[in-house]
Amino acid sequence: MSKESTLIAALRALAPHPAARGLQDDCAVLDFGGETLVLTHDMMVEGVHWLAGQDMADVAWKLVATNLSDLAAKGADPIGVLLGFTLGDDDTRFLTGLNEALTAFNVPLLGGDTVSANGPRTLGLTALGRATSRSVPDRRGASPGDTLWLTGPVGAAMLGFEALRDRTSADSTAFRRPTPRLPEGRALAPLVTAMMDVSDGLLIDATRMAQASNVTFAITSASVPFPPSLPPERQDDAMRWGDDYELLFTLPSGIEPPISAHCIGTANAPTASPVIVDGAVLHGSLGYTHD
Amino acid sequence: MSKESTLIAALRALAPHPAARGLQDDCAVLDFGGETLVLTHDMMVEGVHWLAGQDMADVAWKLVATNLSDLAAKGADPIGVLLGFTLGDDDTRFLTGLNEALTAFNVPLLGGDTVSANGPRTLGLTALGRATSRSVPDRRGASPGDTLWLTGPVGAAMLGFEALRDRTSADSTAFRRPTPRLPEGRALAPLVTAMMDVSDGLLIDATRMAQASNVTFAITSASVPFPPSLPPERQDDAMRWGDDYELLFTLPSGIEPPISAHCIGTANAPTASPVIVDGAVLHGSLGYTHD
Numbered sequence: 001m002s003k004e005s006t007l008i009a010a011l012r013a014l015a016p017h018p019a020a021r022g023l024q025d026d027c028a029v030l031d032f033g034g035e036t037l038v039l040t041h042d043m044m045v046e047g048v049h050w051l052a053g054q055d056m057a058d059v060a061w062k063l064v065a066t067n068l069s070d071l072a073a074k075g076a077d078p079i080g081v082l083l084g085f086t087l088g089d090d091d092t093r094f095l096t097g098l099n100e101a102l103t104a105f106n107v108p109l110l111g112g113d114t115v116s117a118n119g120p121r122t123l124g125l126t127a128l129g130r131a132t133s134r135s136v137p138d139r140r141g142a143s144p145g146d147t148l149w150l151t152g153p154v155g156a157a158m159l160g161f162e163a164l165r166d167r168t169s170a171d172s173t174a175f176r177r178p179t180p181r182l183p184e185g186r187a188l189a190p191l192v193t194a195m196m197d198v199s200d201g202l203l204i205d206a207t208r209m210a211q212a213s214n215v216t217f218a219i220t221s222a223s224v225p226f227p228p229s230l231p232p233e234r235q236d237d238a239m240r241w242g243d244d245y246e247l248l249f250t251l252p253s254g255i256e257p258p259i260s261a262h263c264i265g266t267a268n269a270p271t272a273s274p275v276i277v278d279g280a281v282l283h284g285s286l287g288y289t290h291d
Numbered sequence: 292m293s294k295e296s297t298l299i300a301a302l303r304a305l306a307p308h309p310a311a312r313g314l315q316d317d318c319a320v321l322d323f324g325g326e327t328l329v330l331t332h333d334m335m336v337e338g339v340h341w342l343a344g345q346d347m348a349d350v351a352w353k354l355v356a357t358n359l360s361d362l363a364a365k366g367a368d369p370i371g372v373l374l375g376f377t378l379g380d381d382d383t384r385f386l387t388g389l390n391e392a393l394t395a396f397n398v399p400l401l402g403g404d405t406v407s408a409n410g411p412r413t414l415g416l417t418a419l420g421r422a423t424s425r426s427v428p429d430r431r432g433a434s435p436g437d438t439l440w441l442t443g444p445v446g447a448a449m450l451g452f453e454a455l456r457d458r459t460s461a462d463s464t465a466f467r468r469p470t471p472r473l474p475e476g477r478a479l480a481p482l483v484t485a486m487m488d489v490s491d492g493l494l495i496d497a498t499r500m501a502q503a504s505n506v507t508f509a510i511t512s513a514s515v516p517f518p519p520s521l522p523p524e525r526q527d528d529a530m531r532w533g534d535d536y537e538l539l540f541t542l543p544s545g546i547e548p549p550i551s552a553h554c555i556g557t558a559n560a561p562t563a564s565p566v567i568v569d570g571a572v573l574h575g576s577l578g579y580t581h582d
Contacts, residue, residue, distance in 0.1 A: 028373065028401035032421070033324020039401060041373040041417055045408045082319065082332040084375060084415040110319035110330060117336045119410020124375040126332055126417040130323070 026070045026196075029136050036131035040070035043084075046120040051164065056090045057097025058176040059123070064101035066199065067127035068180035069245040073197040074136050075189020076129030078105060078182070083112035084124035105182065133189035137249070142194040142213035146250040146267040149257060151184050153225040154202045154246060155238025170229070178245045187258045188249055195249040200242040203275060204286035209248060210267075210274035219265035219277045239277070240286060317361045317487075320427050327422035331361035334375075337411040342455065347381045348388025349467040350414070355392035357490065358418035359471035360536040364488040365427050366480020367420030369396060369473070374403035375415035396473065424480035428540070433485040433504035437541040437558040440548060442475050444516040445493045445537060446529025461520070469536040478549045479540055486540040491533040494566060495577035500539060501558075501565035510556035510568045530568070531577060 028039045042063070046052060050059045064081065071078055081102070085094070102109060110128075142148075160175030162168075181197070188195060194213055198205045202224070210217045226238055250267055251257060273281040319330045333354070337343060341350045355372065362369055372393070376385070393400060401419075433439075451466030453459075472488070479486060485504055489496045493515070501508045517529055541558055542548060564572040 026402070028371065030370065030401070030419075032328065032370070033326030035324035037323060037328070039373060039417075039419070041375055041403050041415075043375045043377075043404045043406045043415070045377075045406045048406065048408065079321065079323070080319070082330060082417055084332055084334045084413075086334075086336075086413060110321070111317070112332050113334045113415070115334045115336045115339065115413065117339065117411050117413055120408050122375075122377060122406065122408055122413035122415075124332075124334070124404070124413075124415040126330075126373055128321075128330070 027074050029074065029131065036136060038071055038074045038076040038129040038131050038136065039126065040067055041124060041126045042067050042070070043122060043124045045122050048120075054164070055097070055176075056088070056094040057100065060094045060097030061101040061177050063123055063125050064098065064105065064107070065178045065180050065245065067125045068105055068107065068182060069178070069197040069199065071127055071129035072180045072182045072185035073195050073247060074129065074131060075133045075185045075195075076131050076136075077186065078107040079128040079130055080108045080110035081128070082110055082126040085112060085114045086121040086123065087114055087116050088121050105180065132186050135190065137189050137192050137195035139194050139196045139209040139212040141192075142209060142215050142250040142267045144215055144267055144269045145253050146193050146215075147253060147263050148206070148217050148219065148265040148267060149249050149251060149261045150198070150202070150225060150264050151181050151247040151259070151261050152244070153227045154198060154244045155230045155234065155241065156227040157243035158234075158238055158241035159227065159229060161243070174227070175243060178243065180245055181247045184247055184259045184261075188247065191255060191257070192249040192251060195247055198242070198244055198246050198248050201286060202239045202248070203277070203282060204240070205248055207274045207286055213267070214270050215267040216269065216271045216273060217265050217275045218268055218279070219275060221278050223262060223264045225262045240284075318365050320365065320422065327427060329362055329365045329367040329420040329422055329427065330417065331358055332415060332417045333358050333361070334413060334415045336413050339411075345455070346388070346467075347379070347385040348391065351385045351388030352392040352468050354414055354416050355389065355396065355398070356469045356471050356536065358416045359396055359398065359473060360469070360488040360490065362418055362420035363471045363473045363476035364486050364538060365420065365422060366424045366476045366486075367422050367427075368477065369398040370419040370421055371399045371401035372419070373401050373417040376403060376405045377412040377414065378405055378407050379412050396471065423477050426481070428480050428483050428486035430485050430487045430500040430503040432483075433500060433506050433541040433558045435506055435558055435560045436544050437484050437506075438544060438554050439497070439508050439510065439556040439558060440540050440542060440552045441489070441493070441516060441537050441555050442472050442550070442552050443535070443537040444518045445489060445535045446521045446525065446532060447518040448534035449525075449529055449532035450518065450520060452534070465518070466534060469534065471536060472538045475538055475550045479538065482546060482548070483540040483542060486538055489533070489535055489537050489539050492577060493530045493539070494568070494573060495531070496539055498565045498577055500541075504558070505561050506558040507560065507562045507564060508556050508566045509559055509570070510566060512569050514553060514555045516553045531575075
């Protein structure tokens with residue numbers, strides 16, 4: 001999940017952090033005890049990050065999955081999570097989903113805190129991981145000539161969200177129960193020049209990577225993977241919708257990824273437009289931005 | 292800050308955590324690389340943990356201080372913090388106080404997340420530390436014959452809270468800007484048989500330590516340190532009020548602490564009452580329990 005915020009930027013300026021490297025990303029990367037620790041903290045708010053009335057088991061799953069997705073983008077093995085939880089009426093469902101996610105991804109709950117509050121509930125999760133590659137990927141390393149890749153389709157979460165919102169019979173799994181690309185991230189980490197998870201939308205996240213790397217990405221829309229159920233006229237929407245948690249990465253020219261992935265474009269010398277699709281500059285909202 | 296909650300207990304039962312030791316406490320303690328990592332996560336809610344309208348600079352300070360107090364009780368050196376922040380109208384004051392606390396305790400901000408929400412704001416902080424002692428203290432190790440100690444007075448935060456609530460001219464610093472006992476914790480960690488911070492009140496926290504250690508503490512009220520401004524008739528209140536963040540610890544008989552501290556009692560063989568004061572069992576509410 002992305003957290004480009006004015007506040008965090010202001011905090012960074014206020015509080016230097018010599019111990020950390022990789023702070024331009026969603027994760028903190030720290031040398032500790034001869035190894036490299038990767039840390040992330042993401043929040044979810046009722047009515048913002050989940051629909052009021054949504055099954056809290058799915059919310060718990062997503063809270064875990066989105067944080068682990070940040071670790072996946074670093075090629076890190078999860079070590080454990082700390083939970084900040086606002087108590088509610090359906091905590092049993094939350095517990096069920098939390099346990100399902102922790103079991104599915106083999107991650108222990110290390111601790112946390114619970115509070116009571118009136119109003120929309122806020123949840124927070126801190127995830128810790130151990131870097132598996134000496135060079136921990138970030139979004140800054142893409143160079144002109146690199147190829148741009150995506151581990152899987154974008155748009156499935158959008159369709160899932162719409163199914164849930166409109167109470168249709170379409171499959172909402174991709175929105176409710178995303179899968180962090182942990183094995184893929186570990187396999188890719190030693191090879192990529194840049195990597196991040198697509199949490200807010202392909203176009204906005206590609207823009208962020210392009211800006212951080214000082215390149216322009218030329219994306220070919222016909223190469224972008226979409227779910228089979230996506231109507232062709234929704235492909236542009238799908239590139240602007242988030243929540244799919246696939247990995248977006250770049251490789252030096254000629255290097256093939258060791259896992260199944262889709263080459264969707266190339267990195268070129270920077271222009272005024274960080275991302276162009278089918279040769280055209282982008283217009284309109286690029287994707288979803290959380291506060 | 293304490294977080295004895297049914298939810299966390301249920302989560303522990305659901306999700307075993309073979310990587311963690313010390314989970315009976317407020318911190319997770321993990322071997323990582325060749326060192327020991329100590330982690331804690333505490334939340335604060337507007338209207339519950341701080342007064343609506345309170346200066347957000349003080350709230351930021353307290354959020355940092357209470358988490359670092361958990362590290363102090365482990366004898367850990369803080370490495371950094373991750374912030375979960377709900378945006379509000381007075382974020383500049385929050386930033387100011389956060390920077391003051393991070394500077395005062397020499398702790399970097401490593402990252403975090405920000406969200407917008409309607410209703411009372413929820414804040415979360417994850418603090419990381421490096422254990423400085425091979426044996427990381429917890430609350431389970433007190434034995435009959437040990438002496439019971441407190442690093443400083445209890446009751447100052449109560450008086451500070453009342454000054455703030457009643458808008459009197461009395462000093463509210465102890466409530467607004469507590470100091471985590473980091474140097475004291477580091478000095479004590481190799482020596483103590485049990486240690487914790489007094490976040491919820493001396494009597495309730497002593498009860499928790501006694502129960503975890505299977506002893507009964509006999510406390511002599513005349514030995515308990517109180518602030519000079521405390522009226523004698525408020526001493527019982529002061530032992531039941533939290534937020535002072537002094538360290539409560541036990542030492543083997545005959546061992547003197549290497550820092551200034553007050554011997555307030557002894558550990559005896561367990562009885563039906565985990566804590567007795569001046570020979571009498573306790574009645575009434577023992578202290579403040581956060582949800």
